[in-house]
Amino acid sequence: MQCEFMEFESLGRTGEKVPKIGLGTWKMGTYPEEELKAIRKAVEVGMRLIDTAEMYANESLVGEAIRGYARDSFFLETKVSPSHLKRDDLIRACKGSLKRLGLKTIDLYMVHWPNPKVDIAETMAAMEYLADKGMIRHIGVSNFDAEELEAAVHAMKRHEIVSNQVEYSILVRGIEGDGTMSYCRKNKITVIAYSPLARGAIFAANQAALVKELQKSAAGHGKTPAQVALNWIIAHKGVIAIPKASQPSHVVENAGASGWRLSPGEIGRIDDSAVMVDALARRTKPAMGTVMPLVSLYTKMNEIKNRRIKRIIKRGNKRTGS
């Protein structure tokens, strides 16, 4: 399935092309019927890269959404929780994700967060084992800064790290200043920008000047402010964006962020108008001590939430006879 206006980016050094705009699914799982439509719409409009995670507790929803599509019509990425980075835990976690997704192979499997309590060499060796076994096609990381990336890259023996999923938007630009972006560029590691709409903050009242610039560029291109904000991200070489949209209309709108380009002048004016929060973002990067109890809680909720999603989907399927 192709989409004429979707732009593509090479994934790491693999030569494989992934769309510049994919779909995020964090917080999906509450309204499965609408969310199923949104995920399917993404595949249909060419945003065929779907991002989920063990921790999101919605892999069964994503699995149901992609069921029935030809295997090459979507690119599925998921992440192992930082509480499962020891070898046996990681292998078990991957098998769980494969089962919930209903897949034989995950296209891109990522370490969700670094966990300093587990030796990165053990984690990356387990990731390589999964790739050797064909359970995953590509290996990536998430929330790794340049130093953490360097350690992970050096731990690899037979495969490469193809991507780093990090927060990046007009407002949150920590990766530009702390060396992460330049490390990725130099080493041909694709940056997967998460929270590309800053979770809606780009449209907030305290960003009046930015909103005005986004509106001005949007009017000039016959686009919307959200499309402009996403175009700002994908204008960067080696960077793709994964906006979350549980409303199918938002999915269609976001796909339209691709296939055209803001001018350098417009990008400059957008940059000048934004009240950035990157310093804040770096400061709030949570310490593992604070995150781990939350991670355990999410992991416990995972099965309960996935079971609930399955029940709702089953009821819906009975109703529609599918």
Ligand code: NAP
């Ligand atoms: P986001 O994509 O910046 O923002 C999502 C919000 O924007 C949702 O409320 C969505 O509404 C709204 N939205 C989407 N398209 C819109 C449009 N065209 N116009 C107006 N509003 C629009 O935030 P995010 O969910 O934090 O980040 C995206 C994805 O990145 C996540 O879903 C997840 O897959 C990934 N992520 C990864 C990590 C990590 O640690 N690796 C962390 C955070 C996020 P509706 O849902 O109502 O459509």
